[in-house]
Amino acid sequence: MDVCSEQHLICLDLGTTYSRVWLLCGDEVVARSIRPVGVRLVATEGSTRRIVTAVRDLVADVRSQAGDTHQPKCIAAAGMITSELGLKEIPHVVAPAGLKEIVSGSQWHHLDEISDLPFLMVPGVRTTLNNSPEDVMRGEETLCLGLISSGALTIPGVVMNLGSHWKAIKVDSSGRISKSVTSLSGELIDAARTQTVLASSLPKEFLCKLTWKWVEAGMTECRQAGLPRALFRIRLLEIGKEGTAEERLAFLAGAFIAADLDALVARGFLEDKQVVLSGRPGIADCWRRALQEISVQAYVLSTNDTERVFLIGLQQIVNGVQSRKEAQEAQMSIG
Structure with missing residues (x-):
């Protein structure tokens, strides 16, 4: 070994x-x-x-x-x-x-x-x-271990990782991952932004800060008309010369946030009322505000803190493997 x-x-x-x-x-x-x-x-x-x-x-x-x-x-x-x-x-x-x-x-x-x-x-x-x-x-399991060890996550609680995939993870009172829900929203946002007719309506680069008023408008449109129609609405906004490309990007993000948030609420996933968010800063901050509006306390990890707790989690696993090996060797020597 x-x-x-x-x-x-x-x-x-x-x-x-x-x-x-x-x-x-x-x-x-x-x-x-x-x-x-x-x-x-x-x-x-x-x-x-x-x-x-x-x-x-x-x-x-x-x-x-x-x-x-x-x-x-x-x-x-x-x-x-x-x-x-x-x-x-x-x-x-x-x-x-x-x-x-x-x-x-x-x-x-x-x-x-x-x-x-x-x-x-x-x-x-x-x-x-x-x-x-x-x-x-x-x-994400490694990130969760680091969050628990560092005290950044109060358990029971929820971790949301907002990268290429948006993943919500429930951690129980014993510090164990009990369940998770994943969507392709991160990848779909990038695909809609770069690989569809919406490319001309949106900025080429993603923003670190999104205008909340336009995020809210996207959330409302998604809830009233559904996600596919909300996305086409971005094309209509461009034709009507409504909003800047950056504001329409916020609208796009809001539509996806509403779709995922409402699904999590329907599953009873946010009952623990404490969420740690990591991932793309602009998206994570919008999620924080959306959660705040339904009385869910949320904290956004900085990029540096996300790196730090991930590495803490990996070190814990390495130490655990080493301790397990030493315990097995000690048991063998006794036997």
Whole structure:
């Protein structure tokens, strides 16, 4: 069994659209590197070639930045790297799942085409209904562990990750992930903005701040006419020369927020009344205001805090795996 020292550790998060790598010395980030490459490419191209190249280059980059002083012994990897679209599929653990279950489901593997270091692969979490998958996650479980450990999430509570996918995660009073709900809203916003007739109505780049009045207008339109009609309304706004491209983007975001928020409320998902939001800043802040209007307390993590708690979560898993190994060795010596 491989051994990984917490003192020097490479951490990897392979997502749908981005891949991130850090080299840690204890709690300090010595080096970091990021590339706009994720498993969406595998879904569209049918090959992991570009993922392998990107991860190999990212690992080499942080090792080069850190220099000979910092010699990591392993790579702790979470996210979509362990999915069927990733580089080594690892089975999900079944909810309810906390640190103990995630540690038990983690596996050591070697990916020689990427690095000479061993990989500690972190499993995702699956919620089931009548023995069929109800929802899945990969990466967010690590974020949840870090939020709990750092005290940023009061349990029971809800974590909402607003990236390529919008995922709401319920964490129970024991600190275990009990269920989750995922939508494609993040990807659909980008697709509507770049791959449909709405492209001329909207700005080319996403904004860090969205005008709340226009977000509200999009939410209202979605609730009155449905999401598809609300999206076409953006085209009509452009034809009628109503609003700027940036304001119409806020309208678009509002339509998707209303669709997902109303579905979560209908499921009784927000009864815990405490939500931590992470993800794209402009979207996360609009979600905070939308939740506030239905009397749900919400807190937005900064980009830096999201990184910090994710790395805390990965370190917890590494420590848990090491402690489990030591306990097994101690038991064997007794026997």
